[in-house]
Amino acid sequence: MKSPGKVLLAGVATLATVGALAGCSAGGSGNGSGDSKVHIVVAPVLPGATADALSALADRVKEFEKANPDIDVKPIEYQWTASTFAAELAGGTLPDVFNVPFTDSKTLANNGQLADITKYFDETATAKKWNEKVLDVAKSDDGKVYGIPWGPYAMSLSYNRDIFTQAGLDPDKPPTTLDEIQADAKTISEKVPGVAGYMQMTQDATGGWNLATLTQSLGGRLETVGGDGKVTVTADNDQTKAGLEWLKKMRWDDNSMGSNFLFAWSSINEAFAAGKIAMYMSGSDVIGSLMQANGFDQNKYGVTTYPLASDPNAGILSGGNVDVVNVKSSPEQIAAAVKWIDFYRTQPTVDKDAAIKNAQTLQAGNQAVNAPTLPVFDQATWEQNQEWIKPYANIPAANLKPFTDGIFSQNIVPEPPKHTQDLYKALDAVVQAVLTDQNADIDALLKGVNDQVQALIDADS
Numbered sequence: 001m002k003s004p005g006k007v008l009l010a011g012v013a014t015l016a017t018v019g020a021l022a023g024c025s026a027g028g029s030g031n032g033s034g035d036s037k038v039h040i041v042v043a044p045v046l047p048g049a050t051a052d053a054l055s056a057l058a059d060r061v062k063e064f065e066k067a068n069p070d071i072d073v074k075p076i077e078y079q080w081t082a083s084t085f086a087a088e089l090a091g092g093t094l095p096d097v098f099n100v101p102f103t104d105s106k107t108l109a110n111n112g113q114l115a116d117i118t119k120y121f122d123e124t125a126t127a128k129k130w131n132e133k134v135l136d137v138a139k140s141d142d143g144k145v146y147g148i149p150w151g152p153y154a155m156s157l158s159y160n161r162d163i164f165t166q167a168g169l170d171p172d173k174p175p176t177t178l179d180e181i182q183a184d185a186k187t188i189s190e191k192v193p194g195v196a197g198y199m200q201m202t203q204d205a206t207g208g209w210n211l212a213t214l215t216q217s218l219g220g221r222l223e224t225v226g227g228d229g230k231v232t233v234t235a236d237n238d239q240t241k242a243g244l245e246w247l248k249k250m251r252w253d254d255n256s257m258g259s260n261f262l263f264a265w266s267s268i269n270e271a272f273a274a275g276k277i278a279m280y281m282s283g284s285d286v287i288g289s290l291m292q293a294n295g296f297d298q299n300k301y302g303v304t305t306y307p308l309a310s311d312p313n314a315g316i317l318s319g320g321n322v323d324v325v326n327v328k329s330s331p332e333q334i335a336a337a338v339k340w341i342d343f344y345r346t347q348p349t350v351d352k353d354a355a356i357k358n359a360q361t362l363q364a365g366n367q368a369v370n371a372p373t374l375p376v377f378d379q380a381t382w383e384q385n386q387e388w389i390k391p392y393a394n395i396p397a398a399n400l401k402p403f404t405d406g407i408f409s410q411n412i413v414p415e416p417p418k419h420t421q422d423l424y425k426a427l428d429a430v431v432q433a434v435l436t437d438q439n440a441d442i443d444a445l446l447k448g449v450n451d452q453v454q455a456l457i458d459a460d461s
Contacts (some may be wrong), residue, residue: 038071038336040329042097043078045342064343071336079148083460085285089113089327096329097337097444102137102152102332102414105322107225109139109146115325118145120338127348129377133412138322148338150345152320154305155213156284156403156412161302163278167191174304174402181279181307182250187254196258198250198279199271203264207431208424209415210281212317214243216413219311222423223416231418233454234459235427238445239311241429244442251435261435269294281306284403287395288368298395303372304402305410315413318374350381352388359389360372369393372403419456426452 061073072290080100085108088094100108121127122145138147142449163173167188175181186198200210212222220239224232236394251257263271269286271277273294284303290296323341325334348354362369370393375382386397398402416423426449433440 015132027131034264035072036070038332039074040071040097040214040333040336041076041095042340043076043080043095043338044323045075046079046096047077049077055075060344064340067343068336068339071339073340085113092229092289092328094326094328096326096333097323098326099321099323100147102149102318102320102322103420105147105149105324106136106140106414107137107229107417108324109144110141113327114146115329115334115337116140116144116146117148117325117334117338120335121145121148124338124342124346126342126377126381129381130376131377131406131408133408133410134318134320134374134376135144137318137320137412137414138324141347142247147322147324148341148345149320149322149376152318152374152376153283153285154316154318154407154412155281156372157279157304157306158272158282158286159279159302159304159387160272160275160300161399162300163192163195163275164187164302169279171302172398172402174302175279175307175310176304177307178246178309179389182246182254184258185250185256185279186254189254189258195275196260196271196277197254197256199257199263199268199277200247200281201263201265201268202428202431203262203267204436205421205424205428206263206265206268206431208427209317211240211243211431212416212424213306214246216239216315216317217306218242219313221313221416222427223418225417231457233423233450233457235423235453236443240446241442244430247431248434248438248440248442252438257435259297259352260448261432265291283369284407285371285373288371291366291368298368299399302399302402305406306412309314315411317415319415320374342407346376346390349376349385355385355388355439356392357393363392363394366394368395370395370397370400372400372407374407374412418460419453422456423449423453 007228009155021070037177045057057075061075065071065073078095078098080098082104134152138149139145159174164171168191169187172380175184181198188195188197201207215222218235218239222233222235222240224234226232258277268277268280269290272280273290273296287298287301306316308316323345325337329337348358358370369389370386430445430449433445434442
């Protein structure tokens with residue numbers, strides 16, 4: 001799932017409809033147009049984008065076309081879905097540039113369903129600056145580049161520094177292992193009455209989202225993809241069981257998880273901001289919503305990387321987007337498409353004026369200026385960006401240090417690829433059962449999830 005903090009409100013204005021693509025989409029763009037320009041159709045916004053978003057997009061298109069007078073850009077509203085993709089590809093109705101989630105980009109690349117953009121990507125000014133762990137989601141298994149990632153987040157451990165201090169813990173030294181989380185949570189619950197030392201989400205598919213993070217941090221996977229592309233649900237893997245047993249110990253042996261076990265994204269944020277929870281798992285950018293929606297004092301905020309096991313398969317769950325190019329686009333269109341993606345998605349991150357303008361806008365709206373995210377570029381480039389926005393930063397950099405120091409060394413693992421939300425919803429009930437029934441049969445519950453979600457996946461084929 002996308003980090004809920006990134007959901008945008010929809011409006012009513014439109015630029016174009018998907019139906020307008022017929023006859024002018026990839027494979028046809030630029031053909032018979034009567035001029036020498038390269039014509040590309042791009043889809044940088046979802047259907048129902050706000051009027052302000054569309055106006056800003058129109059301005060960016062004008063800037064791009066002024067800098068690239070040989071390229072004509074037609075922006076449309078479009079949302080990629082796995083269920084309609086094959087038909088749209090076969091029918092020639094896909095735009096030249098569209099967006100897919102982290103969960104699907106590598107599979108589509110390996111299947112030959114996206115354009116290989118390696119040659120043109122290597123010509124961009126930032127090609128050598130990428131955080132390779134992020135770029136990998138857009139690469140095929142043979143190392144070719146099939147897209148450009150943007151807007152990624154990493155799951156992390158948020159904590160209340162004031163509560164740590166009240167419990168006699170050092171807020172500058174947050175836990176680095178699951179055992180340390182358990183020990184700190186027990187200490188907090190004992191020394192700060194009424195506060196849950198640690199909690200995870202359990203409702204509205206967030207329970208499964210958090211459990212997927214826990215599973216992958218231990219080296220497990222909730223789904224596996226075979227050499228033939230077949231997806232198998234493996235919710236009853238050893239790591240998921242170990243994660244649930246860990247939660248069970250904190251809940252029933254340590255009594256360090258409080259008394260409310262029904263939390264979704266908004267409600268757990270509210271409880272954390274109210275000082276009722278000391279530590280919880282969420283996207284690394286959640287401080288922005290805590291400030292805006294919950295009035296949380298950012299000076300109390302601490303965040304660190306979520307602990308990873310020593311297993312070589314262990315990685316932090318991440319989500320995000322990848323701008324990709326239609327495999328049916330012409331070489332000229334592919335080159336133009338990469339120029340557009342680089343201009344629209346990438347350059348604002350590495351352009352000083354754009355970074356400062358964005359920071360000023362966030363500061364004026366009392367929004368998080370330097371919220372920790374999963375950096376798309378290498379550490380040196382990220383540090384330069386932080387220097388540019390430092391005068392406007394409104395979260396103490398020292399509070400974010402445990403996360404910003406550790407994120408570059410963490411392996412990145414996308415979410416389970418098929419029926420992700422159905423899987424997460426099914427796992428909600430498992431997490432709730434473990435936290436409310438001391439005798440919950442973990443094996444049977446996970447086997448039930450396997451059967452339920454596998455049936456959905458099998459029905460697709």
